[in-house]
Amino acid sequence: MxxxxxxxxxxxxxxxxxxxxxxxxxxxxxxxxxxxxxxxxxxxxxxxxxxxxxxxxxxxxxxxxxxxxxxxxxxxxxxxxxxxxxxxxxxxxxxxxxxxxxxxxxxxxxxxxxxxxxxxxxxxxxxxxxxxxxxxxxxxxxxxxDGAIKKTRAIASSRNKPPKQAAAPAPSSKKPAEPANNETAQPKETANKIDNQTIELIEDTLDAIGDEDGWAFLGDVGNLIVKKKPEFDPRNYGFSKLTPMLKSLTDILEIDERESDKKGIKHVFVRLRYS
The missing domain is CATH 3.40.50.1010 (5'-nuclease)
Incomplete structure (x- = not known):
């Protein structure tokens, strides 16, 4: 946009x-x-x-x-x-x-x-x-x-919560558990199952606009998918954007992030994975 x-x-x-x-x-x-x-x-x-x-x-x-x-x-x-x-x-x-x-x-x-x-x-x-x-x-x-707003609030709430004080471990003869990673856990997007109809829509779109090597610019892919299916939205499948949604389909898709003329900005291209 x-x-x-x-x-x-x-x-x-x-x-x-x-x-x-x-x-x-x-x-x-x-x-x-x-x-x-x-x-x-x-x-x-x-x-x-x-x-x-x-x-x-x-x-x-x-x-x-x-x-x-x-x-x-x-x-x-x-x-x-x-x-x-x-x-x-x-x-x-x-x-x-x-x-x-x-x-x-x-x-x-x-x-x-x-x-x-x-x-x-x-x-x-x-x-x-x-x-x-x-x-x-x-x-x-x-x-x-509604789901996106609830998810954002939940993430913000989890970030703002103060870390819990660890209670002193009680004496036990059992083998102690492995120490937890000290790095702060980052919230991950949870995906719903992407149905076969949607996968076929993505495949048909890539076939239609891919170049000689099969690569298609992600923006063009998204625009054509919406024209074919106005209700298509990555958020319906648990993703905030189209890029992470397509990256989750690594078994059928290849993603290539290419440097653009503007520093720090990359153009994302996608194609069907060749067997």
């Missing part, structure tokens, strides 16, 4: 279909892709189930849009969000949209925005229908953001 221009984004939140508990993580994620110049959230604010959102709106400068439910069982907030999105589209002041919802009703909206040249980023729960996910340029699961 650092080599792309800073996108001006409209953030439109469907309060009825996403939890409010991790709004901070959502806004931090959106900031990776651009500047949210417009932030609106849609709900019937007279209902008690919207109370959780009320406490975080001011902190993040999100404008609440009131939409009464005229019919029982119908979500009128969806229509209001779609109408506003089309108004913003024709304002010619934006480069993209971030739709925060787990509702498939926004699938056609995402497609229409992309047809108009807009970048569309979706954020929702893992229960989000695949049609809406595929309609976005990029889709991020809220559960991943």
């Amino acid at each position: 650092s080599q792309e221009k800073e996108l001006k984004l409209a953030v439109l939140i469907d309060a009825d279909n996403v939890p409010y508990s991790n709004v901070k993580g959502m806004m931090e994620e959106i900031a990776k892709y651009g500047t949210p110049t417009t932030k609106r959230i849609y709900a019937d604010w007279t209902k008690p189930n919207a109370n959780g959102w009320k406490s975080v709106l001011l902190e993040h400068a999100i404008t609440p849009i009131q939409q009464y439910s005229y019919t029982v069982g119908k979500n009128s907030s969806d229509s209001a969000l779609i109408i506003d999105a089309m108004d913003l589209l024709y304002s010619d002041k934006l480069d993209g949209f971030c739709i925060v919802s787990s509702d498939s009703d926004f699938t056609r909206l995402a497609i229409r925005l992309r047809e108009s040249g807009m970048k569309v980023i979706g954020i929702g729960e893992k229960k989000t229908p695949s049609a809406f996910i595929a309609a976005c340029d990029r889709f991020v699961f809220i559960e991943v953001l």
